[in-house]
Amino acid sequence: MTEVASLGSVNVDRIRYRPTDRITELETTHSWFPTAGETVRIDGTPATLEFETAADESAVGGKGANQAVAAARASADVALFGCVGVDEDANGICETLADRGVDVDDVAVTDRETGKAYVFVDEMGESWIAIVGGANETLDRAYIDANYDRLQAVDVLLLQNEIPVPTMTFLLERFEADESRPTVVFNAAPAAGAESLLEREAVDYVVVNDAEYRLLEDTLAGVDGTVVRTRGGDDVILTGDVSYRATPPVADPIDTTGAGDAFCGYFAAALADGETPERAVDIAAAAGSVATEREGVQRAIPANADVLEALEGNDR
Template identity: 65%
Template structure:
């Protein structure tokens, strides 16, 4: 079975479902508030007004954890590496990930920090705005990477994001550069702030960005010599580099776009790690990301491999 490792964040997502005009008001009122489709890092939990008629949920999330779940749904043997707080049992963070097929044996529990938080706002068209507070995710450091690099380097594929300190991700990439054989590294620079230097690391094989991240990292991505994959919502996914592909997403009726990118990245890593060609991996990842928008939430909305394959079989030109 394909072995996929995700080094990254685990969060408790505080998700609010609000009318679009309420979210536009928050954008205007708060300087820290993200743009549509953007993830931003903030220093502490925001002091928000009482928002009438909102629906509110606490669910397990974090890009690192989400992408590990997506890899597991794609059929890989998936492991998550990162840190959670002493409060993780209150929210069932590790239990939930284990139930969803992810190995959490190497996750560190940090006694003096809370588990990371994400404040997720979803409008009535399914668009999302995300602000994260690092919490225990900020305890992932070079020493943690060094303790686990022997296990990580044996994987077929590694998923990296930017919700843990850049120094930790950079340390892993530095260590992998020294390996005669190493995993395929899929890097999703979200949030985009501070992620640019990682794109210059030779151990990064594939960078996956959405439109907001692409605009923020345009200069660094222009110099990147691996494969860049650009997702564009309902528009075509475009891959550029040594080979170029364009994949049209299936038509869906989005309810919540929050986890689309994580579903995409997890599937992409699982299939590339399994030796599938890039075009085939992109097709499956595109379908998975699209289908993930048809239900609210993130991890439980990620489709399984059988569902994705059925959609692929029905696509024009397939089979």
């Protein structure tokens, strides 16, 4: 049986490595541009992004896909649920994800282009991310109805805020009326529009970074579950049903883009494996820390052995 499922976004990442001053100029000039460590949703592709020269590289991404790969790297049996576009074959999306250990049998193909993410990374490894929904926006209630039995049967379900909120609300409402449902981990990224999902009883864990926490702080105070707050290289803080602090292994970051997704995938896999929330967050913090020492997102997600080695060193 599938242990972990990720219902979420699949994107083609357009990655740009730029000096901090150039990225800061974009941030101060354009109101839609994300802040450091933030992911924002934008409508269409602003001319500025097209003008900002060609991407240094392109890669398969999206928080849903990234977190599924992370759970697979953690040795979980994992399936991805989501939508890609007519350009899927050209980008080798499903083939790449399958090669990385993810079951993509239920990923739907729509008549829109696959979602895009414009990722800016500075020389310190900090990231700024703007996403265009594309095919992700077509994920609807009919898709949930068609896949509900599989989603309901997994041990842990990962959700992120890069697919339509009404679709996730519909699923969570069904879970709340179901005597048997998975543990739900919701990564509230992007933060905008996540408030209503934080109030759902079926959400057991909410994962946010510092930037997202500041934007959602008032709503997070009323979460009926556990809030997991990641803070870069500082302690991860758990509040709510579980109170705990986890210290990540010391890292020398070169690219923080995939750290949050590595954290979420490993956290879900550990919970599915029967670990306590405290142990699960220790493992996840180690995964996120190791990921920052490598460039990229999915390719930066560490293998289970590397995470366990970092964790062992951190326990000494």
